[in-house]
Amino acid sequence: MKDRPPIGSGWGVARRTSFARRERNLALVRGLAAGALLGVGLVLLLLARVAPETGARLRGATADLLSPLVQAVVAPVRALERVRDALDRHIRTVERLRAAEAELARLRQAAGAARIQRERLAELEALLHVRRAERRLVVTAEAAALAAHGGTRQAVLAAGWRDGVRPRMPAIAPQGLAGRVTDVGLVASRVLLLSDPNSRVPVRVERTGLPGIAAGTGGADLRFLYDPVADLDPPRVGDRLVTSGDGGLFPPGLPVGVVVDAGVHPPRVRPFVRPAALGVLAIEAPWLPPAPPLAVPPAPDEPDQAPPARAPGAAGAAGAPNPAGAAGAAGAPNPAGAAG
């Protein structure tokens, strides 16, 4: 009796085995699925490297979804800021009035000089038949910077494809350049701000004209990348950087930032537009329209370059296009012959 297995033990063993096998199979399937997802992730990353616009539609769609949330969060903050500004204006009215009067007198003088310069410039441009590209406003909309993730600095704009916004369009704040549009949704868009580590803007120093690149760092400041041997007059603290117009995307002369630390290389630049206080942004079309595709004329018919078929025994005949023979006839250095 003791040697007999208990009643139902056979069933139990079979069930345990089948359960274990099922678990093992499930674990295998899960492992395979995880491996496949890892592969998909790697492919997505490589795809983003070769085609950066991959996923732009999905990111634009999330901007559509995020935009109302962002506006709802920003609304009370903006209301508080307005109250604070109103109180500040009220308290400092006399002081501000005196400062404004002094500024007005100074600006009137500067405006007179600028008017003369502008008229002279217009005359010279008319003589030279200079054609200037015009800036084209697309839309003006409220924007709010998103929280930074791993250094990315972006903003959501409350205008999208429906309003004429397209990728690469410059976003301009009243204080200066804010960034450029990257992903466009139907009613909202994403703006890559100047301080994003992937932002590069061609600029020049307003005082000297020294060209360079304003590069984002992910922090509050930018870096001014320039060739130190290109100019003997390096940037100084307080120098203003403005867009140079190189590349044709940003119109020239837009304020970008001011040099705050020239003792390091590259110098640190504080952008005029703070991500925390974006407000309303103007979206413009790229300053220079993309160049039209060049019409390539059809290639002319070329004579056959292949050597003509030669009859046996005609090698080296006069006038035959035989480079080897010509070289030999011209007395080209022939090591073998010289040696012989």
Add this chain to the structure above:
Amino acid sequence: MRPPLGPAPLPAGLVPFVPALSVVAATCVVALPVPLAAGALPNLPLAALIAWAGLQPRLVPPLAAFPLGLLADAVAGLPLGVQALTFLLVRLVAGATAERAATRTLTEEWLIAGLLLWGATVLEAGGLALAGRAPALGPLLVQWGLSALSYPAVFAAAGALGRRMASSLRT
């Protein structure tokens, strides 16, 4: 009849999705505008994922981590795949560590989460570089520090949600 003490129970049908929904909510919260000059916020969705991997691993399986990461990529405006890969790998490692040690003290939990978050930071920087983006190492390190510091709060919040889920199922 007096109402029962404590928070209202969650709908029973919603309970299995609470962990994933909390990760989605954390993704949206960290995207909202916060005036910070440092340029970094804690990676709350990843911290929540690590916490749930210890508390309710079956409700946030590794296969769910990938789409959650994909959503985080889209919301943060990153190249698709950066956070998706990071979330998946971190969830796989978190699951493996949770299986090895069934019970952990809060300090051990915090230490392991800090190490996982550090690994995630390295993975994220690598993913950004692979996608052709410039990783900002300074803000990434700040983000890691903030994420590690905020982990106990995230873990406590996930634990509270987990208790509420359990009480909802009991009722």
